[in-house]
Amino acid sequence: MSRDAFAPSADMLRADEAITRLLALVEPAAETERVALTDAYGRVLAEDVISDRNVPPHDNSAVDGYAVRFADLSAEAETTLPVVMRIPAGHVPERPLAPGEAARIFTGAPVPAEADTIIPQEPCREEDGRVVLPPVKKAGQNLRRAGEDIVAGQCILGAGTRLRPQEVGYMASVGCARPLVYRTVRAAVFSTGDEVRDPGADAPPGAIYDSNRYVLIGLLRDMGCTVRDFGILPDDPARLRAVLQEAAAEADVVLTSGGVSTGEEDHVKAVLGELGTLDFWRVAIRPGRPLAVGRVGQAAFIGLPGNPVAVFVTFMMFARPLILKRMGLREVLPRPVPVRAGFAFKKRPGRREWLRATLEPGDDGLPVAQRFPSEGSGILRSVVTSHGLLALPEDPAEITPGMVLDFLPFEELKR
Ligand code: AMP
Ligand code: MG
16 A cells, blocks of 8 residues: 555645635625725726826827928928927927927927927027928827827726736826725734744744744735734644634634644644634645635635745645735736756656746746755745746656746746
8 A cells, every 4th residue: 555645646636626716715805995096006906997088198299309390391401490489398389380380399298280290409400590400201200199008998907907016107197096996905824833933932942933924924915915913823722713713803814834734733624624614625736735725704714734835835826816816816826937847857647746946048048947956845945045936737757858847936926
């Protein structure tokens, strides 16, 4: 009989099945609020933003120079025209440009009607109210057309979009001052384990410091969640019960690490089963096979494994999509980029594995991934020194050099 605890079997979920089931556990938070633009960074739009205007609102000059009618110019010789208007940015031309006239114009200023070309000031000379223009071969230069960025009535950003600085600026450009966003998702976090201590406290023989909580709190904040920290809980069902109840009462998502294996001291599952609904999943993945998933009241619960690398990986692959959905995001799955394996590796068929890897330039345009030499799921250094996770597909038993694989950069976690 095989004693390999990782041998894939019929009662094991494939990684993509686990993600699908996880996403079915939550809906976007129903509550929304309007916020000022300066409070909108990182938030998620709860409605489409429709522009009620053209951007730019008028044809305008892309340079400091002279607005002219192209028909008045020569392709071979200089042309001298009277300067009949001066149009700084923010001012409206007094009248259309008549044939044989030029207008002094500045960047961003509305172009007078009938002018079709702007000549930059550098090759021009202005003397006694007249401008000497260089030969010009092409009509329509240096003119920015009304609506060339946004047309009135256009949906500029859809509901479910994360608002990065560029999206916030884009909304500002159409005059949207208070976008409607989903309310911030509240997360609660605690670690479990009699051996786990908080940095700053003594670590007696047999104890280790808590790294998981500090990883999770940061990952959640990067995503835009508020986080309530419930600290470290001993392997004691009564304490777990009390804290889980409190956490679930105020959070949308409760995340824990440790205590979800099948050992005698792993009480998280049992307590979850008492307080809410429990799905205990054996997922055919490495690292991080056991995953406790469920609900306590209104809150979704995800019990991550204890090993720090497994925490990182299962957060990225499972917890993050669920939380992003809850936040109202339309795109919740990480976006892999193709890379080539720079190594050979034997894996177990039927199991999805994520190696930590660094990228180096390749010969054919695809970067080459080198794996962190140790797969140990307790070696947090692998996450510190690598660039991201290299996904090994389920089926093959062997990864050969040059094989194209999916790579998930750690920056993806900030999205
Ligand atoms: P468990 O799933 O509780 O059996 O934990 C698996 C492994 O992860 C054990 O070696 C634990 O000591 C370790 N571990 C659990 N929680 C943490 C934590 N918060 N920080 C660092 N290591 C942990
Ligand atoms: Mg434990």
